[in-house]
Every structure is written in C-alpha cells, then in structure tokens.
Amino acid sequence: MRFAVTKACGGGGKARAGALYVGGGGGGGAAVVETPSLLLSTRKGLPAFVSRDLLSTLPSPDSHLLHVSPIHFIECPSSKTISNIGGLHQMLGLQEHILVAAASDSVESLPESEASNKLGASFETPSGRRLVKPSEYMQMITSMKPNLWASLADEVPAWVTEKRNRISVDRTLRWLDDCLAVDLEAGKNTLGAVVGGSNIDERKRCATEASLRNVAGFWIGGFGLGESMEERLALLNAVTDCLPEEKLRYVSRLSLPEVLQGVAAGIDLFDSTYIYHLTLGGFALVFPLDIVERDNWDSRTDIEGADCTKINLRATIYRKDTSPIVDRCGCFTCQNHTRAYINHLLNVHEMLAQILLEIHNTHHYLGFFRLMREAIKGGKFELFRQRFIKRRRAFLTAEAPCSL
C-alpha cells in the first residue's frame, strides 16, 4: 500500500489531496485512488442493494473503495471457509476493488461500550451481542485478506466518565499491539485505531501513542457517538495534529455536512451509512454539484422553501414527475427511470426502489467527493466548504410562501 499527499491546501487549512495505491491483499486495487474519498458501506461485504454488476456502472475507481466490517461475518461463513474460498475479494466477487476492514458501523455492528471489557470489544449484531477478542479479530482479518484493516478499538460514546474514556484509550492501544503482534504483514496494511471520546487530551494521547507504532495509517473512531458539531472539529484537529502528515487517515461515521469538517481537519478516507439511511427513507440527493464554478451563486434562484440537498420521493408531488431525479445525472437510475416510477415503487414497497435510490445517491455523493478534491487541488476548499454550508442553511432562512 502506498499513500502520498499530493497537495496540501494553501490558505492555512489542513485539507489535503492524496493518492492511494493499493496492491496485494486478496488481489485487486491496481488503480490509483485520489483522496479525500468515500468508502461505500456494505452488509456482509456487498452494498445493501446494489449488486456487483450494477456497482460497475458507477464512476471508477471512486466506487471501488468499500468499507467491510468483519463482524458481519461472525456467524458465517467460518474463517476457514473464507480462507478456502480465497479471501474476501474472491468470496464477494470484487477482485478489482479495495476493501478496507473496520469493525464497527452504525447499522449492524454497533459498539456496545458497556459490555466491552479488558478481553475484547463488544458489538450489537443481528445475532445478538458479541464480544470480539483481538485474537479472534485477527483470525478473521487473516482469512479475509482485506487491502487495509483497522485494529480493534474500544469505542465509547461522548457521555462516559473520564475514567472509562481513559480505559478505552489504554485498551485500544494494547489491542493495537496485540493485533500487530500476529499480523503477517507487520503493519503494512494496518490502520492504527485512535479513540479518546470527547476529551482532547485523551485524543492527543491516543494519537501520539498510535503514531509510534509501525502502521500504514490511522483509523479514527469514536465519532458519531454523541459529540456535538462544535466539539468535533476541535477533536478532529487535535487528533490530526498528532498524526504523521504523510500517513493515511480514515474516520468513520461522518455524514453530510460533518464530512466537510473531517476534510478540513486533514482526513483522507470516510465511511458512513449516510447513503443507506437516505435510501431507506426514500430520499434522493439533488444538491447541485457545481458550487465552486458558480461564482454568482444566489440563494434566490433555488426552489423556495425546499431542502436543496435531497428530495423525498414518497411525496405525492412526484407522482407524475417525468423527469429523472437529477437532470443530466449520468447514473443508471437517472438514465433509465423517472421520479414518478420511483415514487410508485416506494408506494408499493418494491425493492427496486432501494436499488435505484442507492445507485443514484452513491453516484451523487461520489460526485460530491470529487468536487471536494477539485476544490482542494484548486486551493479553494475553505471557500467551497463555507458556500456549501451557507446554501444548505439558506432554505431554513428563506421565506417559504404558503401554497397548497
């Protein structure tokens, strides 16, 4: 795995563009991927609704990065079977893809800090609460052979006691060493886990200690578990200040617009279940993907009173809407189907609705990441970030005419 920062954003910000080259693992990942980028979230290794053949219609190599949680496989198949099949890439039929393993997600593998103990981390899974020890975790990682993997962490929510928070940092560091001790690649594909909750000092301690280990990069956990927007930026910055500049940083659970804070703090990889939740809710992303170019952007040109980020296709106003979700969007959904059809599918509870929505939302969100990268490369990320936030909030402050 090779990672290099290609452009640090001028103007005092810490946002950076990078290039990630991944070879090895179970195979695949021959392309160079630009960062910051998005890891698509998966269930048991595959997107929730988009099968492999449809996944290949999404932009490449952007859509080749996936976040996989080994905990999803805790019931089956066994590590032995996964090994026999040849690892994750082979089992999932995603030989060309970059699979990044991190244990927790927000849907099917939720960290349960009250049940974690000195032996292992506890997760709430569809098959109940499971305690995972570093040795078991590494057994899964070894058989799965992901391109990159985060070490096992003891994630705690923002409201725990200082003592519990301190313990989580101690454990996480100890487990990082435990994982590295049995790692056949000696840390070459490892992302050291950094936690520390909402305590700046603990965050710094964890980051500093993790930096001393021989790892390829860092996975930053514990966010999206109760901290406030204001705290988060300070915490993120505290962490990245203590991490080596040249190594990869990956943070979980930041959605829109929190992801902008992450980029501003110098993070390179992001995963979240944002797309998944949008899709389940019947929402489609529609915000314009041209904010940087439109210098004369004016909030009055937007739909009055409308949430410019997304539309809810369950709404009856879309019943006869013959337009695609987003005009001139190149995704499979927008090229083939109308808002009216998706509205119908949602009303009759047909699975095709989720498939089409996940495709579009993924395409759109990947486009957003591309925009961010363009902004960084052009030295305009701060401007981009501010405009984006302002535009999102515009609909809340604009007068909404009462019309029915």
Next chain:
Amino acid sequence: MALRFEVVGRFNRARAAQLTLPHFVCQTPLFMPVGTQGTIKGLTNNQLEEIGCQIILGNTYHLALRPGADLIDEFGGLHKFMNWKRALLTDSGGFQMVSLLHLADITEKGVTFQSPVDGKPMLLTPEESIQIQNKIGADIIMALDDVVKTTITGPRIEEAMYRTLRWMDRCIAAHQKPDTQNLFGIVQGGLDPVLRDICVRGLVERNLPGYAIGGLAGGEDKDSFWRVVAQCTAALPEDKPRYVMGVGYPLDIVVCSALGADMYDCVYPTRTARFGSALIPEGVLKLKNRAMANDERPIDPTCPCMVCKTYTRAYLHCLVTKDAMGSQLLSYHNLSYMMKLSRDLHTSIVEGRFPEFVRGFLRTQFPKGDVPEWVCNAMEVAGIDISSCCASFSPSH
C-alpha cells in the same frame, strides 16, 4: 390481430415457434416472469434483458390500484412508465380479485368486490377490465373470465364456463386497440372434458390471436392437470399460441411443452428465491440449510449466470432471507434458470433433439428413476419414450 406466430420446429405435439409481438420478437416455448406491480422484485430491466427475458407479466388489479390506469395512460403506457423495451402481458384482474378479496362476488355484470383502499363497493366488468388493459398498453391482454377453483365441483363450473364465453364477446366489443394489443381468450371448464371442449370451440369460433388454458395450477391433482392441458392443446388451433396460466414448476413446463403448449407464467421462481431456495437441474437447493454454510461450490456449476459464476453456496447461505441482496441474487439465478430452460426447450425442438432433452431433464431430476406416474402417462400421450428414465413402472406411486 397484432402478432405473428410461426412454428419453426416440431416433435409430435411439441413445437418451437417465433412469436412476433409489437414490442419484441420472442422464441417459444417461453416462461414469463411475473412483475406484479410494474417491476420484477429486486431486478433491473437491464438484468432481465441480460438473462434473456422476453415477456413480463403485469397484474391489472395491482396496477389499476397503484399507480392507476389513467396515470399509466398519461405516461404513454406501462412500457414507457417502467421503461421496459420488450414485450408485456397483462392479466384481466379477475384472478386477483377472486383470490385476494374475501367479499368478492361474481354476477353476470362482472366481479363485485370491496375496494381494498377504502372499502367502497366496486365492480369490475369485462368492459372495464379491457379499458384498463388498453390504457396499460401491453402486447397481450387477457379477457376477463369467470374463474373457479379446480377443487370445486358441481353446476358452478358449467355456469362459469358459459359466462366466460359471454364475457369474451363483451371483451372483444370493448377492445379499442386490436391493432397493437392482442386479446387472448381463456379456456375454462374445470376438470370436465365436456365443458372444456365446449369452451374451446366457443373461443376458437371467435378467431382470437391466441388462447390461454386457465383454471389450473390451483391445487388440482397432477393427473387431472395434464389431461386438461392435453385435451386443450389437441383442440386449439395449430397456428396460434397457447398459454398455460400459472405454470409453474420446471417439470410442469417440460411436460406441458411436450403436450404442445407455448407460454407460461408463475411467481414460483422469484417467490421461492425470497425464501432461500435455488432452482437447479436436480430440483431445488435450499440455501438456508446448515449444510450450505461451508459449501464452496456455486449454486449450479453448469449455470452460466452471474451469480453462479461469482458466488459460493457458503456466502449465499449467510445472505438469504436476511439481506435484500440475498433475495436479489437468488431471484437473478432462478430467473436465469427459467430463461435457460425456455431456450433449451426451443432449441432442442428446433434441432430435432427434444426427446433427448426431455430424457436428460428427467434423469437429472429423478436420478433414482422415480419419475412420477403422471409424467409417464403424459409423455406417453406426447409420444416421448422415457422408459430409460424410469426405474420401474409402479401403479402405486
């Protein structure tokens, strides 16, 4: 008439044909997946085209409820609404009405029922059914028939058969688009050969573009089932397509094709997929079964579909019934299987090796030679020698 039906191969009663419809040129025998509400559950149009799907079935009852016939009409028809470029067939809505609604009542006027949306009394007449189907715009539309369960006996069956003929005339009169939509009649008459015969003649007199054999696939015993199919296919015109509604299991499709039927539809392949069962040449593979948890083989090593070329039984075992992706992948495979079966039936007839195909099929499904008696009897009538597939002919099966 808006179709052309050209027989391109035969073996005794079995035929392979080219069915040219307004939206697509099809090869028969063929299986039609059921896309109840304007979609096949979990599959996109391009995936359906990839596996060789030629015609999809839409349910008039469901579509008329949501999104509504007028809306579909405004969109220019169901093809445009769902962006399906190949052929479509809609049923009349009658079957759903009778099977889904407790308080459905059939009179000469039509089918009265309670609207599932607001409980208001509603009436579906033959005219109304055709009007809705005209708006939906499918290549093939079905007449509203008075359908009774085959397990019922008595004068109701005769009443239903005659009413079906009377409603046929009303359907024909109401049909606004005979140049672009083909109205098929449906043969009823229960399990009574006399009634079936009257109905066949009555429909043939009306010179329709195609004919369906209805009222089966509802719980009757297999021996009665094949005999009705055999009787109808023998009496229906050679040069028009024959559609056995609600069939079904691969074995049933092979037998009916041997007896001279051309088209089939059933929810079975997609429904059984959602329950974790895969269709394979040997029969059915229950992926939920614990034995699958470590099975590193594909569902079917002989299947060329995307699922079998990519995934192992072990991985699918952990997906099925738990994740939407499991349903999708299994539906994809099962429909691939049915499309392949359709192609194999067509090609084997055209290439003059239909009996070999049938024998191969039966041997794989019944390796111990325990071919059911009804299949043996049906094949005898079809003139196909399957003695090499049967261990012994046992009347007490």
